[in-house]
Amino acid sequence: MASRKTVKTASKPAKNTYATPALEKGLDVIELLAHHPGALSKSDISRHLNRTVSEIFRMLVCLEKRGYIAQTDGDRYALTLKLFSLVQEHPPTERLITEALPVIHRVTQQMDQSCHIGIIEGAQVTILAQVNAPTPVGFYVKLGSTVDLMEAASGYVILAHLGDEELERTLTEWKSTTGKKVPEDLKKHLSRIRRQGHETQPSYLVRGVVNISCPIFDERASAIGALTVPYIQYNESKIGLAEGSKILKQACLEITHAIGGRLPVN
Template identity: 55%
Template structure:
């Protein structure tokens, strides 16, 4: 199905076609054939063929070894990392995240809002095994991520509304009925702690990173696993993450907003 279009005074059909293809492939990590791309966008193969060739030549997509499927490359991810604010945040975040992982013996990742998704821009492994982690570069469904809910809860109503609308359009879905109440709760307590939306046995603990206006520009998350004989708990992770995100907020010139105490 062709994505719904936002009204614009200056239509650019070729650009829109290319962006539609990139957004589509972002949701299909194993790739799609030309026919599948065309069918998903409600176009003919001839309409998208030249754009596929262009995107491949520019390095944004690549073909599988058998030449049948097209997949996204890491070019967009690399470009995002070169964007100065993102690059600075990653530089400041990594040592703070490394300290947190060593205190908790858990992995940690940092995510930002990108349309109707969350993009993981930095990640640090647990120093011990076994462990669970979300890799840097991963694209996560906004509504299936504690990171996403924390950012939405601590953003302006306009940014939150726009992100939710994009998610609804991308997924052909309605706004979750309990979303507003859930975001209100997260904002009141200053963090998210709940069982993983995708993996049994994981408790996601997530806290916001604030910009200079007090809005969340990222969230740091620990996918917590309880090891036998380990006294570390999600409450421990919450305490460590609160301190880590306050340090990161300060480091990037943001507001070190005190979070609601437990």
């Protein structure tokens, strides 16, 4: 019995032995900048993190040297796209992109429209992969760009196909980050998307564009991302919105199966 007690007490200090306050400060800076819509000065960062400027100065120098942050507007700091680049190299994300790109290329050829994959990161949708339309003119969303998840058809589609706990966590983070209230009709909106299996919605940001968006599911039957076509009407469009929705649903089904995902049971 005595030896058992010794083992238990020895395991407690081990946690403190591996404490890494410098790393924690650096991660605090990254998370703060990720959740803040604009660049922040050293004094802004120190105030938000409740630390002195001298405490975070070395963190800023190191993060800037490693390419995670950059100075903008003088002495203000913002995140670079390095984290996005690393996310793309992460095996699950890399597999999603690898399996999806051939399908996306086929969709663009079938519809003469651009197509992209978006995932939810925090309070935003991030564009992971994108293919332009095979036409002289068209509309597309930039690779790596982000948009408020409540201003993107893909954001609503993903939300509509999350489990209750994950949905609640996502909405809580969105409210905390943006300071906004959840739309009053959100529950009804998400229910409609689930019934349809997709979203067809005029763009929240651009006139004349109708977003068609469908979910891609992981092995838990939870939405891991959404495939979206920002549809524009040509004078001689060969594919309409209804047929385009069917094409996109089939594409998402193929990608879901390719990554080992499964469809939710209704």
